[in-house]
Amino acid sequence: MAMLDRPVDPARAEALDAADPLRGFRARFAIRDPDLVYLDGNSLGRLPLATAERLRTVVDEEWGGDLIRAWDSWLDLPVRVGTRLASAVLGARPGEVIVSDSTTVNFYKLALAALEARPGRRSVVTDRANFPTDRYVLEGLARSRGLKVRWIESDPVDGPTTADVEAALDDDVAVVTLSLVNYRSAAIADMPAISSLARAAGAFSLWDLSHAAGALEIGLQESGADLAVGCTYKYLNGGPGSPAFLYVRTVLQAELRNPIQGWFGQRDQFAMGPAYDRASGIRSWLTGTPTIPAIVAVDEGARLVEEAGIANVRAKAAALSAYAVELHDNWLARLGFSLGSPRNPTRRGAHVAVRHPEARRLTEAMIRHGVVTDFREPDSIRLGLSPLTTSFRDVWTGLALLRDLGGG
Amino acid sequence: MAMLDRPVDPARAEALDAADPLRGFRARFAIRDPDLVYLDGNSLGRLPLATAERLRTVVDEEWGGDLIRAWDSWLDLPVRVGTRLASAVLGARPGEVIVSDSTTVNFYKLALAALEARPGRRSVVTDRANFPTDRYVLEGLARSRGLKVRWIESDPVDGPTTADVEAALDDDVAVVTLSLVNYRSAAIADMPAISSLARAAGAFSLWDLSHAAGALEIGLQESGADLAVGCTYKYLNGGPGSPAFLYVRTVLQAELRNPIQGWFGQRDQFAMGPAYDRASGIRSWLTGTPTIPAIVAVDEGARLVEEAGIANVRAKAAALSAYAVELHDNWLARLGFSLGSPRNPTRRGAHVAVRHPEARRLTEAMIRHGVVTDFREPDSIRLGLSPLTTSFRDVWTGLALLRDLGGG
Numbered sequence: 001m002a003m004l005d006r007p008v009d010p011a012r013a014e015a016l017d018a019a020d021p022l023r024g025f026r027a028r029f030a031i032r033d034p035d036l037v038y039l040d041g042n043s044l045g046r047l048p049l050a051t052a053e054r055l056r057t058v059v060d061e062e063w064g065g066d067l068i069r070a071w072d073s074w075l076d077l078p079v080r081v082g083t084r085l086a087s088a089v090l091g092a093r094p095g096e097v098i099v100s101d102s103t104t105v106n107f108y109k110l111a112l113a114a115l116e117a118r119p120g121r122r123s124v125v126t127d128r129a130n131f132p133t134d135r136y137v138l139e140g141l142a143r144s145r146g147l148k149v150r151w152i153e154s155d156p157v158d159g160p161t162t163a164d165v166e167a168a169l170d171d172d173v174a175v176v177t178l179s180l181v182n183y184r185s186a187a188i189a190d191m192p193a194i195s196s197l198a199r200a201a202g203a204f205s206l207w208d209l210s211h212a213a214g215a216l217e218i219g220l221q222e223s224g225a226d227l228a229v230g231c232t233y234k235y236l237n238g239g240p241g242s243p244a245f246l247y248v249r250t251v252l253q254a255e256l257r258n259p260i261q262g263w264f265g266q267r268d269q270f271a272m273g274p275a276y277d278r279a280s281g282i283r284s285w286l287t288g289t290p291t292i293p294a295i296v297a298v299d300e301g302a303r304l305v306e307e308a309g310i311a312n313v314r315a316k317a318a319a320l321s322a323y324a325v326e327l328h329d330n331w332l333a334r335l336g337f338s339l340g341s342p343r344n345p346t347r348r349g350a351h352v353a354v355r356h357p358e359a360r361r362l363t364e365a366m367i368r369h370g371v372v373t374d375f376r377e378p379d380s381i382r383l384g385l386s387p388l389t390t391s392f393r394d395v396w397t398g399l400a401l402l403r404d405l406g407g408g
Numbered sequence: 409m410a411m412l413d414r415p416v417d418p419a420r421a422e423a424l425d426a427a428d429p430l431r432g433f434r435a436r437f438a439i440r441d442p443d444l445v446y447l448d449g450n451s452l453g454r455l456p457l458a459t460a461e462r463l464r465t466v467v468d469e470e471w472g473g474d475l476i477r478a479w480d481s482w483l484d485l486p487v488r489v490g491t492r493l494a495s496a497v498l499g500a501r502p503g504e505v506i507v508s509d510s511t512t513v514n515f516y517k518l519a520l521a522a523l524e525a526r527p528g529r530r531s532v533v534t535d536r537a538n539f540p541t542d543r544y545v546l547e548g549l550a551r552s553r554g555l556k557v558r559w560i561e562s563d564p565v566d567g568p569t570t571a572d573v574e575a576a577l578d579d580d581v582a583v584v585t586l587s588l589v590n591y592r593s594a595a596i597a598d599m600p601a602i603s604s605l606a607r608a609a610g611a612f613s614l615w616d617l618s619h620a621a622g623a624l625e626i627g628l629q630e631s632g633a634d635l636a637v638g639c640t641y642k643y644l645n646g647g648p649g650s651p652a653f654l655y656v657r658t659v660l661q662a663e664l665r666n667p668i669q670g671w672f673g674q675r676d677q678f679a680m681g682p683a684y685d686r687a688s689g690i691r692s693w694l695t696g697t698p699t700i701p702a703i704v705a706v707d708e709g710a711r712l713v714e715e716a717g718i719a720n721v722r723a724k725a726a727a728l729s730a731y732a733v734e735l736h737d738n739w740l741a742r743l744g745f746s747l748g749s750p751r752n753p754t755r756r757g758a759h760v761a762v763r764h765p766e767a768r769r770l771t772e773a774m775i776r777h778g779v780v781t782d783f784r785e786p787d788s789i790r791l792g793l794s795p796l797t798t799s800f801r802d803v804w805t806g807l808a809l810l811r812d813l814g815g816g
Contacts, residue, residue: 030472040476047472055467055701063647064438064455068448068780074648102696104670105513116552128682133671133696136684140669144524233697239471240482240700261548262512263541272785274536276544288510288541289641292648293463294699372476377680 013396016323022308022316025388029237037371037394037401041386042211042351045237051300058293074292078243078264079283081299085245088306089236090209090228091219096247098282099232099295103210103244104133105260106229109285110246111141111175113256114204114227118174121203125168125176127152127160131183134208138177147174158342159187165194169201176203180218181211181349184376186321186341188216188349195224204252210234213245214305215350215387217314226252235313235350235386237301242294246285253281262287304388313387317350320385323392324352327399335406340380350387353380356406365405371398421804424731430716430724433796437645445779445805449794450619450759453645459708466701482700486651486672487691489707493653496714497644498617498636499627504655506690507640507703511618511652512541513668514637517693518654519549519583521664522612522635526582529611533576533584535560535568539591542616546585555582566750567595573602577609584611588626589619589757592784594729594749596624596757603632612660618642621653622713623758623795625722634660643721643758643794645709650702654693661689670695712796721795725758728793731800732760735807743814748788758795761788764814773813779806 017023030047038046062070082097090097100106111124124138128151135149142149150168154160159182169176176198178189195205207228212218214235220228228247232238248256257278263269264286267277278284305313322345328337332354340353356362356379363375374382383398384390425431438455446454470478490505498505508514519532532546536559543557550557558576562568567590577584584606586597603613615636620626622643628636636655640646656664665686671677672694675685686692713721730753736745740762748761764770764787771783782790791806792798 030468032469032473036475038475044471044476044479046475047467052467052472055463059455059460059463059647060438061440063452064460065440067444067446067454068452068782069775070648071452101509101513102670102698104672104696105509105668108668108670108695131671132674132677132680135682136669136671136674139684140665140667144667231697239467240478241697241702242699244696259548259552260513260516261544262510262516263539263544264512266540266544269540272540274543276547287516288512288652289639289649290510291650291699291702294649294702367477374476 010393010396013392016319016392020316020392022312022388025304025308026391028304029389035370037397039371039373039383039385039390039394039398041389042234042382042384043374044240045234045301045386046389047239048237048300048304051239051297054296054300055293058296077292077295078286078290081295081302082245082282084299084302084306088302089213089218089310090247091217091221092247093221093250095281096250097245098285099243099245099298100286100290101244103208103229103231104137106244106246107134107208108137109258109260110206110227110229111137111177112259114175114206115141115145115147116259117256121172121174123148123150123172123174125150125152125165125173127154127178129154129156129182129184130179131208131210134177157185157187157340158347159185160189162190162193162197165197169197169203171202173201173203175206177206179208179211181216183211184340184380184382185353186211186349186351188347191223191225195226199224211349215313215317217310220247225249232298232301236298236305238298239294242298243291248282248285258285260287264288264290308388316387317385318345320387320390320392320395321345321348321350321352324383324385324395324399327395328354331399331403332406335403337406351382351384353382354402355379356381362402362405366401369401371401373398418801418804421800424727424800428724428800430720430796433712433716434799436712437797443778445802447779447781447791447793447798447802447806449797450642450790450792451782452648453642453709453794454797455647456645456708456712459647459705462704462708463701466704485700485703486694486698489703489710490653490690492707492710492714496710497621497626497718498655499625499629500655501629501658503689504658505653506693507651507653507706508694508698509652511616511637511639512545514652514654515542515616516545517666517668518614518635518637519545519585520667522583522614523549523553523555524667525664529580529582531556531558531580531582533558533560533573533581535562535586537562537564537590537592538587539616539618542585565593565595565748566755567593568597570598570601570605573605577605577611579610581609581611583614585614585616587616587619589624591619592748592788592790593761594619594757594759596755599631599633603634607632619757622721623725625718628655633657640706640709644706644713646706647702650706651699656690656693666693668695672696672698716796724795725793726753728795728798728800728803729753729756729758729760732791732793732803732807735803736762739807739811740814743811745814759790759792761790762810763787764789770810770813774809777809779809781806
């Protein structure tokens with residue numbers, strides 16, 4: 001059966017699918033076009049069937065029927081769903097995570113809070129290859145407060161190293177902020193080591209987990225990370241623009257203050273008292289009225305990861321990406337492609353980037369042929385491998401198409 | 409037919425309903441319990457039937473079926489729905505309004521932008537009776553930036569006057585911020601006169617339109633207001649926690665900068681370029697990824713106001729509140745109640761507050777008897793009169809119940 005050992009026909013992919021302990025999860029999602037190969041769950045995850053159902057309940061029965069009285073059960077949803085994310089996805093403790101606002105706004109809140117807690121320090125360290133919104137927020141804070149952003153020039157494939165961070169650190173640095181998984185390369189940064197370096201230098205570590213949540217075992221508690229934010233519409237399948245999460249390590253909750261003091265962060269919210277008296281704990285990081293149906297969708301997405309088990313999710317992601325790398329090496333390397341993601345599987349998240357000078361054209365051609373991926377400047381095709389919905393057969397089909405297109 | 413001229417039986421209410429040109433709109437909303445009298449549309453508006461339907465399309469077909477490709481049509485929704493609100497609800501111009509974030513976050517963005525545009529000035533003027541989240545945000549900004557909040561002590565029923573504002577103004581004031589309609593009393597502030605006073609003093613005017621949008625003819629363009637935010641889940645019926653709107657007068661768009669620089673405010677968002685290059689116009693006030701289903705719900709709510717016509721909506725609100733005041737005067741005044749809203753109908757929004765020493769207990773009793781209102785500290789029962797869904801018969805029933813409960 002030598003044929004099955006080499007990725008030249010889909011039989012091996014089918015065998016991998018047959019052996020996949022998570023294969024049953026795909027049926028829990030809406031698959032309207034069974035011929036579509038969707039390798040973009042790292043941009044927008046698929047719709048869980050349970051979410052569609054629960055949204056109908058929230059909209060038709062709770063909003064439509066219970067009206068304002070439904071707030072009795074809605075009011076603690078940001079904390080309740082945060083608690084589910086903490087345990088099922090993030091490896092954090094109850095009371096350390098909320099669902100609130102967008103990743104951008106949460107990142108702003110935490111970055112500014114950290115800066116305000118280190119008033120004598122004037123620098124922020126981040127990676128030139130970090131996700132744009134994080135970089136833009138930092139630029140805005142730097143401009144407004146006369147601070148300096150120290151840019152790490154990380155390796156475009158392997159991402160920032162502890163040495164990169166160490167070289168940027170001194171006692172002027174208030175915050176070190178990186179993505180755990182790079183949005184383009186999927187490189188995983190060494191969160192424990194970097195968080196520890198930051199702390200030793202008297203700075204806070206602030207992590208963007210957008211491309212990690214629902215794809216890796218993050219272990220926030222063990223990692224020593226101080227602060228984190230992340231997106232719920234990728235591997236957590238929360239839907240377009242679903243609210244983000246925000247994490248503040250328990251020991252820092254008294255020291256750091258939410259700079260956007262809204263009524264949902266007020267201790268006795270409906271007393272509507274004369275002065276801001278911030279709620280204790282993680283609730284003080286809420287701002288305005290949370291978007292209830294969207295948080296409920298996050299809850300359903302998180303439940304699926306909880307049910308699958310994050311260790312199984314991570315194992316599936318690793319197997320999918322290893323298979324994609326193998327197909328790249330066998331088929332694409334000779335056609336002018338190169339791998340844009342780390343070769344070391346323990347340093348690679350749940351997508352694989354392949355680089356090609358004509359990546360944009362190839363991505364567009366793939367989409368026309370029914371394989372949805374995305375292009376990232378300057379030359380990456382990202383193949384998103386969503387552990388609950390992507391099959392090995394999807395990977396095979398996507399890479400085979402890329403081979404055919406790239407060889408033409 | 410003298411009976412019909414006096415509010416002693418529901419016949420007069422029924423005659424008013426029969427003559428109401430907007431009476432047909434009630435059938436456009438989900439009414440799951442026809443016996444429920446809902447006088448709390450100023451806290452959470454009812455569910456439009458079209459919204460339930462459109463949410464199913466957005467979730468099941470667009471998210472579930474089109475997946476990431478749906479972003480082609482979603483991407484400009486915050487501006488597109490903002491344009492509808494501008495013309496149908498706010499009296500603003502296209503390109504002056506977006507739908508984005510929460511009222512709290514939008515208020516923070518605009519207040520801070522205004523402060524940063526007046527760096528030499530150290531004071532902000534607002535009303536002690538302003539809505540809590542606005543006050544709390546200002547307190548936070550003041551604390552963080554060493555500013556001073558100057559509190560207007562307005563009349564608890566009639567709200568802040570131009571004289572109140574004038575007395576608080578000098579050349580240290582950067583921003584004057586008030587609610588157009590007070591959340592407790594429904595008092596309408598004189599937006600044109602106060603905006604003009606602020607401008608003459610070199611300060612920006614920033615208006616919270618939460619209790620006005622979808623209930624009044626706001627006329628932002630004519631009013632001279634500089635900046636505004638507001639809520640969409642009250643009279644605009646956008647659903648629990650639906651995203652808020654934000655308005656920046658065209659002439660100020662070059663001068664003021666969004667302090668939360670996110671990727672949705674970037675000119676060429678998907679180039680993911682190295683530096684923030686803000687989008688031109690109102691789009692630069694976006695932050696992170698907008699919550700698409702929630703914005704679509706705002707669109708549907710705004711469509712209904714558009715169809716009804718804001719002048720008709722205002723006329724209905726005025727008629728409902730006049731009727732509530734009349735019933736208060738006839739039934740409640742002798743029972744220890746007093747009117748907590750302005751008597752002058754041109755100075756009163758779309759809810760009516762009645763005050764009573766036992767307001768909390770009475771509100772709870774009303775809810776038990778199937779009339780939903782809400783209590784606001786220290787002694788107000790708010791009767792929300794949502795022009796598209798509240799009938800005169802609802803007002804009659806609510807006030808009659810209050811009479812019976814208050815007389816007991």
